Amino acid sequence: MLASEKRLVGWHMVVAIVALFVGSLFGPMQGLEHAGVDMYTPLQDAGLLQSYYQGLSLHGVLNALIWTTFFITGFLTLVTVNSLQTPIRFPWLSWAAFGTMVVGLLVAAVPLLLNQASVLYTFYPPMQAPWYYYLGLVVFVVGSWMTGWSLIATYMKWHGENKGKTAPLLALASIITVVLWQVCTLGVAVEILALIMPWTLNILPGIDSELARTFFWFTGHPLVYFWLLPAYISWYGMMPKQVGGKLFSMPLAYLAFWLFLVLSTPVGFHHQYVDPGVPDFWKWAHALLTYGVFFPSLLTAFNVIASLEIGGRANGGKGVLGWIPKLPWGNPSVAAQLLAMIVFAFGGIGGLINASYNVNLVVHNTAWVPGHFHTTVGTGVTLTFMGILYWMVPYLTGRKLWNPRLAVAQAWTWAIGVVVFSTAMHRLGLLGAPRRTMLGAAIEAYGSNDWRIWTILTATGGIIMFVALVMFIAVVVMTAFRSKERVEVQMPVAEAYEQPLAIPAWLSNWRPWLAATIVLVLLSYGPILVQMIANVQLVSPGFRVW
């Protein structure tokens, strides 16, 4: 990878890590509020933060959207270039993409910081932020598309020079991820450009919140896979190498990524099971497809664990489970990702519960849901990204990782924190505590005393996670600026266990998979969207309720 390309990726990581840090500042404050300790009044008095919900909006946007997207666009650039051994085809496009994302972020940050956009990261209409908040979000997403275009152009160039060759898993999976992002973000683009922006500018008389929600969740669920697939890229394509193993089944790894492309988008109604305006048949059809997307996840579970087992046995592990302690737990990159996988397994089970149609009635919009997604995007993804950074920062800077033992301790601290936090939040949800709510205040108003112990554990877990975050920041900052020892690090690339390796043509051909993606989207959304648009109710004016 060229020095200029490393610089490009490095800048992505700088913005991502700053966003993660700033967004995470609110986490312990939210937990403490639940436990009855108010940190907001002094901040209000100082004029720094107007409300819990302004803080929650910043927490969601910075951690779920900005940290993830900047990390992912930078990481996929690194993976594609290294995997194809081809420089970026149009470096100016990648830099322009980065610049566009930063501009979008800055434009959206202004109303967020001025308490004009305390609408949380879902910005459900008819709550209304100023038009330029939504414009900032659109510009940000367009920037992320441009990174995708740059990577696709690079892949096409490689393809032209390597006729008949199958692209390596790492590169193909990266391109699948950016293509998925192009397809699925059409929903939120339509929501903002066709509904929200004209409504904020008084061109439309009102807004239909059910239709807006439907476009939002068209993007909202595949967004989850946009976060997750880069973690899977590392688990499938890098981790086996890092633990001294091999990728157990290379063809099934290709298959899993293709299935994620096809099945990630036509499932959005599983976020709208309890919406009044979506007919049951469509909810049921999306439930079926959501169960479908569980299949590649199960393929992944087997394949990744089998690959790790090969490594553990190569290191001398014996017996059914004896290979597990033989994995290189002392390597912080490995430890972080193994712990991320373990926590994520529970996130997957919880996700199946959420997705189970009428079972959703038990948990919908309760504290269970943030409990769930801190095990998925908050750990399965975030702790994996931290683990990746433990080799990526040395790779980019040429400096040896500072204090690897602290980094290992960081991963364990995060995992312990999230287990405490998420267990408590799941319990609160089952007790009926709502999500996105000042639970400390709600307990005083109507909540049950049974909630109290779990709110204290929520605060405890959140604080432990924040301590782990500070440890993470210390390790990466010290590595980048203080580490003296120079190192040459390579991107880990897993080899296939099966030799000779044969990837059949149907696993390297885009046409059937792209066609299936488009057909499934049209079938699962087409008829109901036509019906909803034909009966559109542009009635709601904008509200500012914060």
Added chain:
Amino acid sequence: MIHVDTYEKWWIAISVAVVAIFFATITISSAAMGYQLPYSAQLVNPNTVATTGTFAEPGLRELAPGKYEAVIRAGAKPWVFTPNELKVPVGSQVTFIVTSQDVQHGFLVENTNVNAMLLPGRVTTLTHTFNTPGTYHYLCTEYCGLGHQYMFGTITVE
């Protein structure tokens, strides 16, 4: 075709079977056992819902012995459900008919399966039979502004 390891074949078969059984279970529970999701084709105008039509006179109505209809309006600024107190005898079947007059809200009745979104312009309908006496709170589960955490009502079952 591709080579698939024997253990992995078993794993795939079991995975598919488990998922199929789960899906059959939820489909049957919904189609035959009454665990249904809220859907209503009814549309209302959220801007006039407080002054005209069904929701202008919210409250509890007895439709038949032991069968009630609770018409409820949700609003922000102030953050309240109207009405916020209901009283029914033990064993009553209550159909909640709820809408929002402004932003999105949620509606969850503690210790029941009543849990749904309230959207302006739409009507949310869910039914529950209260067989256990006690006090049940109903609360807003969707962020709806600064007073969201104070938005609740009480059902007394006696």
